[in-house]
Amino acid sequence: MESIKVFAPATVANVACGFDIFGFAVDAPGDEVIVKKRNDKQIVITKISGDEGKLTLDASKNAVTVPIIAFLKKNGIEQGFDVELHKKMPLGSGLGSSSASSVAGVFAVNEILGKPCTTKSLLPFSMEGERIACGSAHADNVAPALMGGFVVIRSYNPLDIFSVPTPSELFVTIVHPDIEVNTKDARHILRNEVSMKNTIAQMGNVAGMIAGLMQSDYDLIARSMVDFIIEPVRAILIPEFWEVKHAALEAGALGCSISGAGPSVFAFSKGQSTAEKVAMAMKTAFEKASIHCNAYVSGVNIHGPKVIN
Template identity: 50%
Template sequence: MLTNQNSLMEGKKNIDFAKVKQEVRVFAPATVANMICGFDILGFAVDFPGDEVFMRRVAKPSVTILAIHGDDGRLPLDPDKNTVSACVKMLLNHLELADSIGVEIELTKHMPIGSGLGSSSASTVAGLFAINSLLGDPLSKEELMPFCVEGERLACGHGHADNVAPALMGGITLIRGYEPLDMISLPVPEDLVAGIVFPQVDVPTRDARQLIKEKVSLKDAVVQWGNIAGLVAGLYRSDYDLISRSMHDVLIEPTRAILIPEFYAMKEIALSCGVLSFGISGSGPSVVAISRGKEAAQQAVDKIQAHLNAHGIESLQFVSSVNAQGPKVINLK
């Protein structure tokens, strides 16, 4: 599957108001951006954690956030400043429905903010998928993607898609280019598993990006290009040995690892458990051990957590296969 979109789509969609729902609840998954060697161009979705959006239609044409759960009061309720509501408003304006459709939103965060697991992306994708479902699915996922990218721009100042693309499309995605957005879904080997540990330390995304060098050596660039190409080839061939050899980062990890306590100790522990590779999820501080099967991943995260605990660092762990579905409508309770 390939999308190649230069701008927000043009042309009003015909909405069948008989299909408009009264309420909907949507779950959207967390994501592991970069996939170790593919900075800003690779990412994959996991089964859990993720975020939920409950959306209810109301008589007054407006977009309101009633409540946000699980954020410790850190996210804005102002509908123009919260990425969920801002993107919903953007989509309704685009569809020329802002004067005829009103919704109330409740957002439930099931993942930590600033974890390196695509927290803002999951919320944005859940909100856009919810409003699209409420309206009877007038837009395809590909047509929703530019709105998701705008949500990332609102959240962190940079409209990258390595989180929102897998969160919306599911699976593993490659962002070949941004001008225009050119997105490719890659095959997912059946036994690929991610063991994720979130050390509860603060590594703001903006700070992590500022550490990245603007210029790199040609030698390092060639190594990184070879690793990305090898990883893609390994995914297509389900060649776990090639995947393991390729998932190494010589450009971003050396600088970002400075911000993550015990990073190299965690890496040594994970590799000793027989995982395919180990690195930083997104901008961190979450780290990911990618393995063939769950046994090695579970062993790695258990041992890493024990190590962090011994050093007085609290952490959370998640072990998941790659989520092929992306967002989904869940039953209302």
């Protein structure tokens, strides 16, 4: 195989109560990468589209190629590649944009080389893409983008990640407003200390979310989608957030919260038709404030990245 084209999905991290430990993949949007073998050892980014010229072509500084370089070095593989990156989602969207690029790149190279590594073992390399993109090797976007489904990061040292089954009728609505939230700003405003009362309540919701997903208990999922710690602080960065959340719940959503660091907002629903009604309600709430937005409706993507040619 001389070339390959791969899609890697967007992700929702935190999932209300699970700050930095929960994440799941969706069907759309996502990133596409085309990787072609070279006759030398160089890793070269030949093209980037969809980024409005914001991303670097320097392979040592781009999230799509840093994991590839780390993967090849670790495995002692001396093979060069040309890499095309096609961004199919906005940057800084709260949908794991850099994670999708990181996963697509290293997954493509592993495939084109005949799968010398298991998919899950590609995770540490993918995390290096996150490190270069946002300064910290978080896994709550990278892990679901790579593994698919709903994942829990139990520990970073040692790295311990596991998957949780999700109900077949669980659908997600994602609405991305045309506003910008800087991830570093969204993390900087968080409080360093949390009250015992809120910690206990949050722990209860984390446990409730896991149990609700595993038991297909939609009412328990809904009751557990309450974030006492992060959402109240970050909501100030997203205009009309509370109005959008109210609209989602009124339209039948199980719950609604911020996707990652924002500005995207997501909602869980039982059934695709309800999720589509929720999408319309959330879009309308944003647009009443003259904020343009895009909406996506998807099941939980259990497959992760895939070869598309």
